[in-house]
Amino acid sequence: MKATFHGHACFVLERDGKRVIIDPFLTGNPAAVVGPDKLPHLDAILLTHGHGDHLGDAVALSQKHRATIVATYELAQFCADQGGTSHAMHIGGAHEFPFGTVKLVPAFHGGQVEGDTTGRYTTNPAGVVVTMGGKTVYHTGDTALTLEMQLLAGPPRVDLMLVPIGDNYTMGVADAARAVEFVKPKSVIPMHYNTWDIIKADPAEFRRLVGSTSAVTILKPGESFTLS
Numbered sequence: 001m002k003a004t005f006h007g008h009a010c011f012v013l014e015r016d017g018k019r020v021i022i023d024p025f026l027t028g029n030p031a032a033v034v035g036p037d038k039l040p041h042l043d044a045i046l047l048t049h050g051h052g053d054h055l056g057d058a059v060a061l062s063q064k065h066r067a068t069i070v071a072t073y074e075l076a077q078f079c080a081d082q083g084g085t086s087h088a089m090h091i092g093g094a095h096e097f098p099f100g101t102v103k104l105v106p107a108f109h110g111g112q113v114e115g116d117t118t119g120r121y122t123t124n125p126a127g128v129v130v131t132m133g134g135k136t137v138y139h140t141g142d143t144a145l146t147l148e149m150q151l152l153a154g155p156p157r158v159d160l161m162l163v164p165i166g167d168n169y170t171m172g173v174a175d176a177a178r179a180v181e182f183v184k185p186k187s188v189i190p191m192h193y194n195t196w197d198i199i200k201a202d203p204a205e206f207r208r209l210v211g212s213t214s215a216v217t218i219l220k221p222g223e224s225f226t227l228s
């Protein structure tokens with residue numbers, strides 16, 4: 001599987017000719033090096049929550065690629081009402097899609113949906129566990145450090161964990177390193193930092209704190225990591 005970082009919390013995962021994007025915040029993302037028009041074909045769009053820096057270009061990409069948005073029920077409903085195609089799930093549930101399996105897991109964060117003036121789409125934020133061709137990726141979404149993460153320690157081990165380190169809105173480097181200790185993934189990539197000054201963080205410090213628990217790969221936007 002290939003994981004490409006597009007800045008902030010946005011990743012594209014590719015395996016066996018299938019491609020999904022997680023939290024497609026490209027328009028207005030100061031860290032992104034590609035715009036939404038430059039992405040190759042997408043089979044699905046996975047959302048952790050409805051904040052603007054995660055929902056991003058989801059509806060436009062869903063329309064362009066005829067790609068299904070996978071999210072919690074309320075957020076999936078919002079995307080459908082905005083003209084996207086969506087598949088509703090909820091925390092604790094898994095579903096098998098043509099590209100692989102998605103399970104939504106708990107995240108402690110805010111649930112407001114960007115662009116919702118009614119408040120009726122406010123939902124639980126989620127982490128996303130996606131398995132494609134036997135490789136499992138855990139994108140924590142925006143979250144605090146939670147004991148629930150220990151439930152993901154396996155076996156089988158998570159192959160790749162994507163974890164926020166920017167502090168202020170999410171875990172900072174120290175809590176993120178503890179989250180890695182809880183989950184014990186084979187590999188980890190830090191995210192959700194340095195997009196703006198308020199979430200400035202040092203990924204080398206995160207790597208030092210993780211130590212030998214997991215292999216830390218630090219990606220610049222546009223760079224990819226291949227899981228062997």
Ligand code: NI
Pocket residue numbers: 049051054109110142169
């Ligand atoms: Ni958020």
Ligand code: MN
Pocket residue numbers: 051053054142169192
């Ligand atoms: Mn965020």
